[in-house]
Ligand SMILES: [Zn+2]
């Protein structure tokens with residue numbers, strides 16, 4: 001049963017206890033942290049002010065977009081570099097989910113698509129969408145929510161995102177829609193981290209909407225927005241990396257086998273429509289082929305942490 005597997009898993013217990021502990025101890029940000037945050041924004045503000053004047057841009061919107069772009073780019077390229085080194089230096093072959101190297105022409109095409117999205121589309125979208133997300137006092141350090149609120153909001157973001165992503169992704173696999181939109185993302189039958197965001201503009205939009213819907217509905221502070229968008233990006237890179245690493249934070253809870261489940265989705269193009277968890281797939285029975293696949297791979301060390309859990313879950 002799904003329930004018993006969750007409650008018997010020691011890691012789930014440890015995380016649960018840690019969350020429970022935060023109910024007794026959840027520090028509000030110290031005035032020192034708040035003033036440091038304000039000083040940081042002030043520095044951004046004075047550095048970006050000449051650019052805003054030169055290009056006749058709104059300074060607040062420019063700070064909002066630049067901060068998020070900087071965080072996402074640092075996270076994206078450092079994670080890509082890490083997985084590239086794992087491949088290049090053959091560091092963890094045991095945990096590699098599939099063999100083979102992608103077609104260099106496809107990689108170049110993907111890189112062009114990524115650069116266009118990162119250098120043009122994302123900054124413009126962030127700049128113009130700021131009024132939707134930046135609620136009153138978004139720039140003020142004194143408005144930073146306490147640790148517990150940030151954790152709760154991040155958890156809600158994951159739940160909202162996982163639900164929206166599952167149903168929209170499942171819709172994209174409908175035979176009438178698939179070839180027009182989602183086929184591009186599936187061009188990489190054996191995914192690589194760089195291909196995480198290689199998709200049709202409509203799919204890009206729906207994925208972005210699923211990511212930002214949580215902070216939007218909760219009216220979250222910009223800190224939560226920045227944290228969640230960065231977390232989601234790194235989780236997606238991990239899911240496409242082709243590695244199921246024992247130290248990955250994205251497979252720590254049972255039924256959260258992000259990389260193996262999404263890797264199967266690409267290599268077999270069936271079922272496993274979820275993003276964060278296999279919960280919706282389990283509930284809707286869209287993980288049946290995946291379960292058979294895990295059964296076949298039960299001695300494969302790359303599936304060390306999932307075969308047992310999914311067998312128990314079913
Ligand atoms: Zn798909």
Ligand SMILES: [Zn+2]
Pocket residue numbers: 185191196240262266
């Ligand atoms: Zn994918």
